[in-house]
Amino acid sequence: RKEVEQDPGPFNVPEGATVAFNCTYSNSASQSFFWYRQDCRKEPKLLMSVYSSGNEDGRFTAQLNRASQYISLLIRDSKLSDSATYLCVVNSKTSYDKVIFGPGTSLSVIP
Amino acid sequence: DAGVIQSPRHEVTEMGQEVTLRCKPISGHNSLFWYRQTMMRGLELLIYFNNNVPIDDSGMPEDRFSAKMPNASFSTLKIQPSEPRDSAVYFCASSLLSGDTEAFFGQGTRLTVV
Numbered sequence: 001r002k003e004v005e006q007d008p009g010p011f012n013v014p015e016g017a018t019v020a021f022n023c024t025y026s027n028s029a030s031q032s033f034f035w036y037r038q039d040c041r042k043e044p045k046l047l048m049s050v051y052s053s054g055n056e057d058g059r060f061t062a063q064l065n066r067a068s069q070y071i072s073l074l075i076r077d078s079k080l081s082d083s084a085t086y087l088c089v090v091n092s093k094t095s096y097d098k099v100i101f102g103p104g105t106s107l108s109v110i111p
Numbered sequence: 112d113a114g115v116i117q118s119p120r121h122e123v124t125e126m127g128q129e130v131t132l133r134c135k136p137i138s139g140h141n142s143l144f145w146y147r148q149t150m151m152r153g154l155e156l157l158i159y160f161n162n163n164v165p166i167d168d169s170g171m172p173e174d175r176f177s178a179k180m181p182n183a184s185f186s187t188l189k190i191q192p193s194e195p196r197d198s199a200v201y202f203c204a205s206s207l208l209s210g211d212t213e214a215f216f217g218q219g220t221r222l223t224v225v
Contacts, residue, residue: 099144
């Protein structure tokens with residue numbers, strides 16, 4: 001089993017739609033969680049950290065369920081500019097940091 | 112700050128040649144990561160340095176790959192000899208404290224081995 005798994009996608013949604021991405025991780029000792037965004041042929045960039053209580057940043061909401069080892073990202077009112085690949089990232093820390101990226105989910109927002 | 116700087120941006124080399132990729136992390140960051148990205152395997156962590164010391168190199172594919180960080184402002188990833196299956200985008204990333212803080216990526220080196 002891979003350490004971090006995501007919905008394979010791709011997701012093709014119309015502008016204004018709400019879309020949700022799911023991610024699961026295998027190491028129950030993982031401590032830090034993030035969502036990164038990667039545009040085509042660009043480097044990944046941090047979208048938002050994921051906190052235990054859940055957190056929101058504008059149209060983006062991240063949730064963490066430690067019991068189920070599950071992370072989610074919700075995007076409301078999708079914009080064309082949201083088209084990208086979304087990467088779930090877990091610091092699968094044991095005695096040292098091990099920052100693992102999921103395979104990513106591709107999103108295309110269609111006019 | 113200019114961000115994480117990688118060179119070269121593109122590299123085309125023949126099979127069997129030595130390839131050296133370079134990375135300058137953001138000043139003051141003490142964690143550095145090398146990743147490889149392909150369509151088939153996504154982003155794979157190759158090696159992680161903390162305070163210039165290699166902490167985890169379990170992701171390095173084989174002995175042909177080696178990485179060094181001689182000081183806080185410079186790291187190299189070397190492939191010798193290179194093979195066509197090494198073709199990928201190689202990213203370097205640095206973070207301020209550890210894997211618990213945001214990782215800033217360089218623009219990557221697109222390596223093609225023919």
